[in-house]
Amino acid sequence: MSVIIFTEIDNGALKKSSLEAVYYGVEVAKMKGSTATVLAIGEASEAELAKAGSFGATKVLHANDARLATGNIQAYSDVLASAVAQEGSEVVILAKSSLGDAVAARLAGKLKASIVSNVTELPDLSGGFKVTRSIYTGKAFATVEMKSDKKIIAIKKNAVSVVESGASASVESFSPALKDSDFAVKVTGTHKASSSISLPEADLVVSAGRGLKGPENWGIVEDLANALGAATACSKPVSDLDWRPHHEHVGQTGIKVSPNLYIAAGISGAIQHLAGVNSSKVIVVINKDPEAPFFKAADYGIVGDVFDILPRLTKAVKAL
Amino acid sequence: MKILVCVTSVPDTTAKISFTDGDTKFNKAGVTYITGPYDDYALSRAVELKEKLGGTVTVLNVGEADSEQVIRKCLAIGADDAIRVNCEPKDSYFTATQIATIAAQENYDLILMGRESIDFNSGVVHGLVGEMLGIPSLSPVMKLEIDGTTAKMTREIEGGKEDIEASLPLVLGCQEPIAEWKIPNMRGIMTARTKPLKVVEPVGEDLTVTEKFTLPAPKGACKMIAAENAEELIALLRTEAKVL
Numbered sequence: 001m002s003v004i005i006f007t008e009i010d011n012g013a014l015k016k017s018s019l020e021a022v023y024y025g026v027e028v029a030k031m032k033g034s035t036a037t038v039l040a041i042g043e044a045s046e047a048e049l050a051k052a053g054s055f056g057a058t059k060v061l062h063a064n065d066a067r068l069a070t071g072n073i074q075a076y077s078d079v080l081a082s083a084v085a086q087e088g089s090e091v092v093i094l095a096k097s098s099l100g101d102a103v104a105a106r107l108a109g110k111l112k113a114s115i116v117s118n119v120t121e122l123p124d125l126s127g128g129f130k131v132t133r134s135i136y137t138g139k140a141f142a143t144v145e146m147k148s149d150k151k152i153i154a155i156k157k158n159a160v161s162v163v164e165s166g167a168s169a170s171v172e173s174f175s176p177a178l179k180d181s182d183f184a185v186k187v188t189g190t191h192k193a194s195s196s197i198s199l200p201e202a203d204l205v206v207s208a209g210r211g212l213k214g215p216e217n218w219g220i221v222e223d224l225a226n227a228l229g230a231a232t233a234c235s236k237p238v239s240d241l242d243w244r245p246h247h248e249h250v251g252q253t254g255i256k257v258s259p260n261l262y263i264a265a266g267i268s269g270a271i272q273h274l275a276g277v278n279s280s281k282v283i284v285v286i287n288k289d290p291e292a293p294f295f296k297a298a299d300y301g302i303v304g305d306v307f308d309i310l311p312r313l314t315k316a317v318k319a320l
Numbered sequence: 321m322k323i324l325v326c327v328t329s330v331p332d333t334t335a336k337i338s339f340t341d342g343d344t345k346f347n348k349a350g351v352t353y354i355t356g357p358y359d360d361y362a363l364s365r366a367v368e369l370k371e372k373l374g375g376t377v378t379v380l381n382v383g384e385a386d387s388e389q390v391i392r393k394c395l396a397i398g399a400d401d402a403i404r405v406n407c408e409p410k411d412s413y414f415t416a417t418q419i420a421t422i423a424a425q426e427n428y429d430l431i432l433m434g435r436e437s438i439d440f441n442s443g444v445v446h447g448l449v450g451e452m453l454g455i456p457s458l459s460p461v462m463k464l465e466i467d468g469t470t471a472k473m474t475r476e477i478e479g480g481k482e483d484i485e486a487s488l489p490l491v492l493g494c495q496e497p498i499a500e501w502k503i504p505n506m507r508g509i510m511t512a513r514t515k516p517l518k519v520v521e522p523v524g525e526d527l528t529v530t531e532k533f534t535l536p537a538p539k540g541a542c543k544m545i546a547a548e549n550a551e552e553l554i555a556l557l558r559t560e561a562k563v564l
Contacts, residue, residue: 010478071477073447074456098477102459105447108413114527115412117442130531135440139337141534148413148527154444185456185486192480200478204563228564246462246497247476252333252438253357253496261563272333278536282561284553285542295542300556304547316551320558 002037003029004089006080007052008071008099009042016201017095017157019055024122024160025093026056028153031125032091037061038169039083041068041076046171053169055162061086061174067183070190071099075182077106082176084111084150096154097200104152113150120159120279137252137275157200157258158281199248202231205259205280207250209235209273211266211287211306215243220310221265227317233257235267251276265306269294286310321375321466322426323366326419326433326445327394328356328409329387333438339533346533355390358434358460362492364499365464366432367398373466375429376400382409382418388517395512396504402517411526412440416448418522423453428489430471435460435493446493456486459493 005025007018014022022038029036038052038060049060063079080103084092092107094100096117108115118134120141129146134156146153199205206225212218218232225232232248239249250257252272262280266287267273274297277283285298286309295301302309331337332352340347355363366377379394379402381387391402403422409415423431431453436443443459450457462481463474466488473484476495504512545553558564 070482073458077451098460098475101443102447102457105412105444106451106457108444109416109448109451112413112527115442115444115448116528117412117444135533136331136337137438137441139536140339141536143531143534145529145531146527147529185458185484187482188485189483190477190480191482192477198479247479247481256441261557261561275333282557282563284557295544297539298542299540299561300553301542301544302547302550302553303544304550309547309550312550313554316554317564320554320564 002035002087002089003032003091003093004084004087005036005038005057006092006094006100006103007038007040008095008097009040009044012044013048014040014044014052015095017097019052020157020160020162021093021095021155022052022055022057023162024155027122027160028091028093031123037083037087037089039063039080039174041079043069049171050168053167054164056165057169060169060171062171063174063176065175065178067178070187072183072185073099073102073106074185075178076103077110078178078182079176080107081110083174090150092150092152094154096156100154104154108152111150112148113152114146114148115152115154116144116146117154119153119155122160123153134279137256138278139275156279158260193245193247197229197231199231199233199250199255199257202257203259204228204230204261205233205257206230206263206265207233207235207267208238208265208306209267210237217307218244220307220314224263224310224314224317227314235273264294265310267294268292269297321369321373321430322428323369323375323377323430323432324380324423324428325359325363325366325377325394325399326380326431327359327363327390328434328437328439329353329381329383329390330356330437330439333357337535343532343534353387353390355393356434356437358436358438358493358495360501361496361498362432362434362494363394363397363399364502365494366430367502368499369466370398378403380419380422381405382407382415384408391517392512393504395515396508397502398508401515404517404519405522406519407522410530411528412442412444412448413527414524416445416452417524419445419449420452421523422520423449430488431491432494435495443493446491450491453491455489455491457491458484458486460495461492462495462498464492464494464498
């Protein structure tokens with residue numbers, strides 16, 4: 001009845017979203033009176049992986065074959081399937097991400113497992129195994145019963161409130177056999193933005209829209225983001241106009257974020273944009289138009305000129 | 321080039337979401353249905369590839385009879401024929417089973433679909449189909465070129481993108497800017513009426529059951545801060561909202 005948590009390594013460290021998944025998985029194991037094992041694939045030090053212990057894990061399986069350096073979907077799903085078999089796991093937990101979704105989907109195909117994505121809370125085990133998921137891009141929720149023996153749950157950011165214990169986990173090397181066919185897909189180049197904070201992982205996000213009038217004005221957005229330690233984001237028109245890269249576009253057809261704080265500057269708040277941000281804990285809207293629909297979805301609002309307000313907020317943050 | 325494009329029929333992105341029958345059913349009243357926006361990108365790229373390299377584009381929808389208007393629109397945009405699996409797609413594994421069952425009957429070089437449906441947003445059907453067919457799956461793909469039997473792609477990753485090469489056949493979840501959306505012209509709309517649309521019955525069963533739907537709790541009133549006191553916001557975020 002054990003639980004396994006699939007985690008991702010980025011730059012030698014376990015991703016923050018993955019550590020949240022570890023905490024979630026350990027909580028599920030406790031509810032079932034069972035144990036939880038973490039699987040980490042890729043290059044990371046033992047000390048770094050042992051940090052999963054602070055999120056409740058006792059054991060980390062570490063697969064570190066050189067061929068697993070890039071996020072290879074087929075190979076990763078085979079490694080995960082081997083770990084599930086070794087541990088006799090019934091429940092697989094992971095944080096939703098482009099790699100996690102892909103790996104989890106293939107695992108579901110291998111195990112004939114039920115798979116539910118965008119889960120927002122711990123499961124309800126009082127009658128069957130029920131989870132709550134976000135649907136219609138954050139506009140509603142569904143309570144879903146998972147009926148198969150094997151279950152895969154991809155959680156949304158902030159699905160659980162993490163309490164760190166400071167404990168460490170034991171790390172075991174894990175080297176399942178890999179098939180050549182797992183490596184049929186070749187990654188020939190990777191282009192990553194130099195900014196250190198990834199948007200889907202960020203607790204704080206500063207986002208801007210067409211109200212900024214042009215890409216040359218993004219300095220004031222970046223300054224506030226840097227002062228806060230926030231990621232930057234943008235609306236769809238801004239990405240369509242190529243003012244900002246596509247991976248910063250939040251909304252219905254872009255990235256969906258659920259940070260603790262989302263600051264929107266010069267974004268009117270079309271329903272498609274709101275869909276991508278409406279599960280943020282706190283939303284701040286800064287717009288010169290008092291009738292901007294975004295104010296209806298905001299917790300705090302300032303009617304004013306973004307070119308005046310943003311630099312003043314940056315100054316106020318730096319003064320903290 | 322033989323391409324299968326899987327499309328969803330989903331509520332328009334501006335639709336007001338509500339439920340009926342004691343919050344157990346989606347309320348379709350007054351809702352306009354559209355082709356999934358990501359599926360539209362997949363279809364547009366498929367038609368572009370057919371125009372360039374020759375071949376056929378088949379549209380597949382797992383859906384009930386009311387999704388036929390979306391299917392006809394796909395045919396008007398340039399697909400050659402269509403298959404509808406007659407059931408409500410409620411579970412990812414079940415939906416993928418329908419697609420893999422159809423795909424296994426023909427040798428498709430490419431199976432394209434949107435990165436996710438905009439109703440359930442799971443983004444896992446392409447991976448499931450790839451596994452069921454024993455071929456690679458990739459998503460979200462934002463660029464796709466075909467060179468002989470090799471596909472050259474760009475996939476979005478967190479904070480950037482990666483270039484990928486793989487041999488056909490492949491299952492791909494697509495997103496912008498893989499192609500420009502195509503709009504059907506009058507000739508397309510006329511010919512779509514007579515293009516073949518085959519209806520088949522589903523196989524297998526759902527592994528998940530949705531018990532009930534809920535709407536998010538309504539947002540409280542927005543606290544307005546005067547522009548001249550904008551700095552107050554930072555203090556409020558710290559002491560009141562406790563997010564800084």
